[in-house]
Amino acid sequence: MPEIIVDNLTHTFGKGTESALTVLEDINLTFESGSFNCIIGTSGCGKSTLLKMMAGLFDPTDGEMRLDGEIIQGTDRRRGMVFQQDAVFPWMTVSRNISYGPRLRGASKAEQAEIEAKWVEAVGLKGFEDRWPRELSGGMRKRVDIGRVYANNPDILLMDEPFGALDAQTKERLQADLLDTWRETKKTVIFVTHDLEEAIFLSDSIIVMSARPGRVHHVEKVSLPRPRTDEMRLTEEFLAIKRKLWAMLEH
């Protein structure tokens, strides 16, 4: 089963120049297979940079990352990513977006149709198959985005503040739906956010990062029972974790 390891990773922008800026320093992390992990931290702590490196969008200046012992280099369909910005292709219908990944690898019409049917349903977009993205709301487009990554069947799901731009209700709904999908597929998820409540609600484990340079400050295990429900957001246990993390981020 896929396990991702970050080993002694340091990243410096503009290394060797006067304006060199170290954004990440001595990061050591292990993400267990099938776990749901959140990375939180104030802006400037390098959490998005770390995620993009795991996706292979660029390389760290020092240290390495391994997926099942294999060094991560360049992008790969095994490491799927959902972005904060809207990344749904506006020139493809909902269905065509969903089956984009399989189509890259030459999936037959029948296979595409099967994948489209499955994931359109799974992300709750039945009836919108042939719509253009411009006809959908922000929340629905995020569903297309998530469905498209899942339909591509990666081992690891990297999510960079995917719900950051959505209103509170839509966000909570999408969080709950994401957990449902995650429970069924058991893929390792690494989710970057600055929203404490979101992190606690979703995670098995929360990595708290400190800023300038970004370091791992603390790892919090969340033992709230699963499946998680919206009522849990108000329990004493939930709030205790929230107070603890809040104090850490404010320090």
Place this chain on the structure above:
Amino acid sequence: MDKLGKLLTGRVALGVLSVATVFAIYIWVTNQPDNNPALLPPISDIVKSFWVNLESGSLLTALGASLFRISMGFIIGTTLALILGCLVGWYKVIEYLFDPLIEAVRPIPPLAYIPIIIIWFGIEEFSRVLIITIACFMVCVVNVIAGMKNVPQVYVDAASTMGANRFQVFRTVAVPAATPFIITGYRIALAAAWTTLVASELLAAQNGLGFLLQEGRRYFLTDQVMMIIIIIGTCAFIMDRIFRMIQARLMQWSEARE
């Protein structure tokens, strides 16, 4: 039906109104007792010139010759622009290779090549098509490059993380994302094709719409000159409309389809 009604009271009606106003003013001016018909021929003379030239076959021959030149120049020029523009806009090495060249040549008006083209190739059909080709290519290639350079990074990253290789990103993301720019480039190229066509025919042609214009000037046939101007305007307008229809079809997905 509702939509049609709205169109008739809105856009189309206003467009017709403005064209009709210009005609009305023209008719009014030409009807003034002190108007000189040799300078401003009345509409009736222009229509008569149209029939005379239509019946003698000279108008259709000229129109055919001009449309042939435009089509050839436009198709060759924009096709080359599409191919080179995509490569320059997408591959850094090719960009560094061609960018200075394109930037240096871009400000030169295509008509400036006419003398050298005549010296090299003579007053042949090839020369006229070549000038139109150059004009279409230059205005189109700039737009194609801009389109390829404005592909949002997040689409490229999304495709890459789903396993697309560099060429697949180019084919499935960059080209469709650049379509709005590319279509604009084609439309500007079409306008440039008309401009250069008439200029090249004025200078060196034995037929074509530009030739009829020149002939009208030489024999002081102002009605013929006016008639050809109206024909050119109408043809360019119809072509642009056809282009807009193609654009609307290709751009169904876009927020800004006009």
